Amino acid sequence: MDNQQLKKAGLKVTLPRVKILQILENSEDPHMSAEDVYKALMEAEEEVGLATVYRVLTQFEQAGLVVRHNFEGGHSVFEIERGEHHDHMVCMKTGKVIEFHSETIERLQKEVAESHGYDLVDHSLVLYVEPKDK
Amino acid sequence: MDNQQLKKAGLKVTLPRVKILQILENSEDPHMSAEDVYKALMEAEEEVGLATVYRVLTQFEQAGLVVRHNFEGGHSVFEIERGEHHDHMVCMKTGKVIEFHSETIERLQKEVAESHGYDLVDHSLVLYVEPKDK
DNA sequence: CTAATTGCAAAAGCTTTGCAGCGCA
DNA sequence: TGCGCTGCAAAGCTTTTGCAATTAG
Numbered sequence: 001m002d003n004q005q006l007k008k009a010g011l012k013v014t015l016p017r018v019k020i021l022q023i024l025e026n027s028e029d030p031h032m033s034a035e036d037v038y039k040a041l042m043e044a045e046e047e048v049g050l051a052t053v054y055r056v057l058t059q060f061e062q063a064g065l066v067v068r069h070n071f072e073g074g075h076s077v078f079e080i081e082r083g084e085h086h087d088h089m090v091c092m093k094t095g096k097v098i099e100f101h102s103e104t105i106e107r108l109q110k111e112v113a114e115s116h117g118y119d120l121v122d123h124s125l126v127l128y129v130e131p132k133d134k
Numbered sequence: 135m136d137n138q139q140l141k142k143a144g145l146k147v148t149l150p151r152v153k154i155l156q157i158l159e160n161s162e163d164p165h166m167s168a169e170d171v172y173k174a175l176m177e178a179e180e181e182v183g184l185a186t187v188y189r190v191l192t193q194f195e196q197a198g199l200v201v202r203h204n205f206e207g208g209h210s211v212f213e214i215e216r217g218e219h220h221d222h223m224v225c226m227k228t229g230k231v232i233e234f235h236s237e238t239i240e241r242l243q244k245e246v247a248e249s250h251g252y253d254l255v256d257h258s259l260v261l262y263v264e265p266k267d268k
Numbered sequence: 269c270t271a272a273t274t275g276c277a278a279a280a281g282c283t284t285t286g287c288a289g290c291g292c293a
Numbered sequence: 294t295g296c297g298c299t300g301c302a303a304a305g306c307t308t309t310t311g312c313a314a315t316t317a318g
Contacts, residue, residue, distance in 0.1 A: 014317070017273095048275085120263055124258065150298085182299085209282055
């Protein structure tokens with residue numbers, strides 16, 4: 001089944017690609033850095049170079065299989081594309097990443113862009129939060 | 135007047151700091167990378183090292199004089215804090231950065247965070263847009 | 269068989285840091 | 294004078310790239 005996705009994307013079905021796709025699909029935390037994926041491969045005893053991880057993730061992104069996020073902190077985070085767009089909330093205490101979706105915010109963004117004479121192509125919205133009580 | 139801001143931040147009034155503050159205040163494009171600031175210093179014939187630019191910008195950020203953004207593309211962009219919060223729209227054709235503010239979006243963000251049991255500490259919203267007609 | 273793919277190591281950006289000397293208060 | 298600050302160069306990190314060897318179709 002994964003093979004179909006790869007072929008459709010015009011990519012040869014190779015062991016590194018299949019493995020990386022599986023890791024992204026089965027990870028408990030769906031938000032993984034290239035390094036995270038690489039570590040998962042090592043734990044699974046797979047001989048894949050870090051450079052290949054980066055190359056494959058970039059190809060997956062271009063193929064639309066994966067979405068790349070640039071959260072604070074310099075490194076990219078990848079996430080399997082499940083067809084349901086959402087934004088992120090990052091807890092500053094625990095680092096936990098929570099997904100959310102607000103149709104209203106989406107619509108307002110589009111309106112803002114258009115009121116300035118532009119078409120909205122993409123957007124990045126990240127809320128940095130803290131546990132409420134304290 | 136700049137000196138006051140520096141002193142209040144607990145920073146000694148040194149030539150590099152004053153110069154960098156002036157550059158940020160007077161720049162035509164208020165969004166500058168460390169490299170941009172460095173180049174501006176060179177053009178002004180000031181002998182300031184790039185490392186110092188980074189150190190000073192980080193200090194300014196901590197002092198609240200400047201805001202740091204992490205747009206796509208790996209490098210940080212700094213901007214003088216003028217007290218008026220706003221978000222950004224980046225044109226993918228021209229690279230132009232446009233500021234905007236939507237009170238409604240701000241409020242919705244807060245609501246989203248709280249509905250998940252968190253306090254909203256900060257947020258990052260960037261719209262990636264294209265000229266409308268095409 | 270042949271072009272695509274991979275691993276390794278080197279290189280490339282951006283940013284940070286160690287350290288000796290300089291300068292503000 | 295003393296501690297903070299700066300410059301320079303070196304190191305750190307994430308990510309990219311060159312190249313020869315390997316592999317899918």
